Amino acid sequence: MAKPRTSPRTPRLDPVVLPALDVGFAGDLEPDVTLEGLAFDDVEVDELDLGGATVLGCRLSGLRAGTADLKATRIRESVVERLDVPVIRGARGSWKDVVLDGVRIGSAELYESRLEGVHVVGSKLSFVNLRGSHLRDVVFTDCVIEELDLLQATATRVALVNTTVRRLDVQHSTFEHVDLRGADIEEISGISALGGAVISPVQLQLLAPALATALGIAVEESTAPLL
Secondary structure (H helix, E strand, O other), X not given: OOOOOOOOOOOOOOOOOOOOOEEOOHHHOOOOOEEEOEEEEOOEEEEEEOOOOEEEOOEEEOOEEEEEEOOOOEEEEEEEEOOEEEEEEXXXXXXXXXXXXXXXXXXXXXXXXXXXXXXEEOOEEEEEEOOOOXXXXXXXXXXXXXXXXXXXXXXXXXXXXXXXXXXXXOOOOEEEEEEOOOEEEEEXXXXXXXXXXXXXXXXXXXXXXXXXXXXXXXXOOOOOOOO
């Protein structure tokens, strides 16, 4: 007997409440350091290198950089506002209880990362590579994403709210309680891997041709009268 369908579980996002913060300076932003309880406001650098660093309870507001190295960086209970970076190299990072608000990113290479309790709000992202990543309790709200690559990713309690995704790649991904009803998705690659996601009736109509193709179903007009 088939199991009864249940509504998707809502992502669990704890509010990020920062205490009084000390002033941080551009010179503090170095690889393999621990930054805790600092506020970085309107910092502009050619290259941001926080590779291997740990960021705890910080606010980065108005940060601009040509490129950002966040490989293996750990970010915890922090707020990132108005970030403007064309290229982020952040593979194998760890983000937990983080708010990204009003960020502008060209290419974000975040493959094989772990994102938990992450809320991305009012942001524009050209290419987000989350291949092989683990996402839990992640929400995109009021965002525009040109390409979201979730190939071989594992996603649990993830939601897209009032968000446009030009192209979504979910090949070989594993979904559980992934809510796509609030997304305007123009193209999906790997549509047969959408098990564990919930979509709206309108989205089902739009995706019907791709679903038929993925399942090997031929859809043709009848040419012979029915007996």
